[in-house]
Amino acid sequence: MANANMIKPLVESVIYRLAGLGGIVAGQTISPKAEGNARAQPQPRAWTLRSGVFTPRELVEGFAPLLDTVVDCLGKDTPNMRSARASLLDNVASNLATNTRESTLPFQKDVPDLSRREMKEQADRIGKYLVKWAREASSGPFEPDLNIRSPCENHLLTPPNVDLMFGARSQPHLMQLFNEYMHQMVLLRDALLPFRNFDEVLIPIDGKAARGIRHLEPSRAQFLTGLVTKSVTQASILAYTKALLAPDLPRTDTGGYGFQYEHGSVLPAVLNGGDTYFHLLEYIPARLDPSQNTVLFDYEFSDYYSAPRAEIPAGNQVQVHDLLKFPSGSAPFVVQKATLALVASGEGTPVRQLELRLELNNGNCVGVDVGQIARGHRYAYQALAGKEEDLPAQGAIVHSALDVLLQSNRGLVTAKQGGVHVIPTAEPIIALAILGKLYPENVVLLPEDSSLSEIGKAGKGFEPKFIIWGGMKPGGLKGRF
Structure with missing residues (x-):
């Protein structure tokens, strides 16, 4: 995770109020500042993210060099045909949807279980935003000779992209790069599932610890196993969220229901009123305990x-x-x-x-x-x-x-x-x-x-x-x- 000195939020003497329910006072406002650009200068045989703290949109832009290299190597698009970039992002949209052949998190049409239904709606909502951000991503540096090995993750291609990636325009290593791009987008979608306001979360990244956000793979596998075979629990939501934002928080019998970390706090979304959710959490740019960086919020009664x-x-x-x-x-x-x-x-x-x-x-x-x-x-x-x-x-x-x-x-x-x-x-x-x-x-x-x-x-x-x-x-x- 990011070095503790990387960002020092400014604690202001201003109280933070939740938007709903008449404005519950929730600690002191902080002014955490995201790095703004997650792109690291790619090397011919290496790609990762810069170390820092980023919004989800900035992470999507940080993944862009993988796609940029693929598009550049595919060469000029055929006139009157969908561009390679647009077609490949169509593929990612299909990977992130929950009702397609290419879906990485498929659900049946009608989901009676509330916890699974909530995750289905979250996955669809987040996936659409990630693809939108990817289509809007600004141009930046990429490495035309980038050539990395990306383990097969069984992310499927749509029929048009099978022809594109294995046809005359392509090269053998391009599928490796696009596989890595797909996988990073899937990892990010899944990491954001616990958050109602997923677009506002500040995510610390240690670019030297793993490629992109692959460090989340073990916690993701554990969370999705529970989602698919049992159901979502509040403990599993918290464990997954802590792995993303604050993996060094202390352990308790219940796992807690929220926490404060260096760049804000995470609380049950129900406290903000409106259309309530079942298990979802809400990120807020505030601290309940200004004297500490990290605090786990735990139940008064561990077992009701x-x-x-x-x-x-x-x-x-x-x-x-x-x-x-x-x-x-x-x-x-x-x-x-x-x-x-x-x-x-x-x-x-x-x-x-x-x-x-x-x-x-x-x-x-x-x-x-x-x-x-x-x-x-x-x-x-x-x-x-x-x-x-x-x-x-x-x-x-x-x-x-x-x-x-x-x-x-x-x-x-x-x-x-x-x-x-x-x-x-x-x-x-x-x-x-x-x-x-x-x-x-x-x-x-x-x-x-x-x-x-x-x-x-x-x-x-x-x-x-x-x-x-x-x-x-x-x-x-x-x-x-």
Whole structure:
């Protein structure tokens, strides 16, 4: 990875705010500066990237000398025919798509598993951007006599490019160069899969450690094996992300859910609101702990199943006929400030807990573990419109969101006596905070303008069942906050 002295981000006295959910304060803004050009001067028998810190687009431009050499050696294009460059990039587009013969990460048309569906949508989205950037890549230095050995990666050629690469215009070594170009683009696409804002991530590169980004091959193989044979887990997402950005972070039983590294921080994307995702992360140019370069953010409870459990505060029993629309009339409160803050620990501790702290207009202040918020959101069920069922015969117990958030006993909130428990809130950030307080086994998210009967068969068929009513809308993979 890049030398620690290669870039020294300037820590400003300016707070960083996430764009969604009213602007959660997320540490101090930093001004990391990418190197701007990943192209290393190629040698006749060697190609790699320059050492430094780069955006994904700059890495695509750094791969360009491989393609430039191939195009140059193929010679002049035939008039009225698609150019060699355009045709070869068509091939890369087909390699990066998920539904072609040449796909390097194929998926079936309809993917029922949420984690795989998210990765399919990510792969398609990222692949299109990489090819777009490659088509727009500025001209730069390349080595016409470049001749390297590139191990076969089984990246297929489209029929027009079979003729191009093995026809009269080509030379034996050009397929080696194009194979390396395809593989670097595939490695980059796969490395960016965990990030919602993949185009903004700053990636440290040690140009002397490996050819391009081939150092990611072992972590990529491990991640894709899980994706194909099992499913994506948050631990596998974090392990893959750390291999790309901060491989020297400490290890914990859970692997954590986010981290700070020299060039920014990585947090669960759900904290930024909008159409939420399942496992995706978000890069931000900020530090939660200005005193350290690297910090791993880990869960308060490494295993939610064995965490202490606290009884939900008393609520009001409400009959069926009174649950036809969103409950109102509870004491109003407003979030005046929302902050991500580190829980106090020993100075220089490399593993920290992170809280979402809410300051309310009634003078109360609550803190909820960010890891448990992300976990609670992943495990929650989303009510689906049109899936109406009979309301519970015994009615439900309606609780104050404030009372749930202010539950002082350590642990995750549950109800030992069972029952259906409704927690109404109109604020998305309150709904997320409540997700971090509840034991995440049978929690259903219900939009404010929906009927309680629309929870349908969402959740599990036993009690207790918790319904967070309001604070979200349908959309995304796991609701829109």
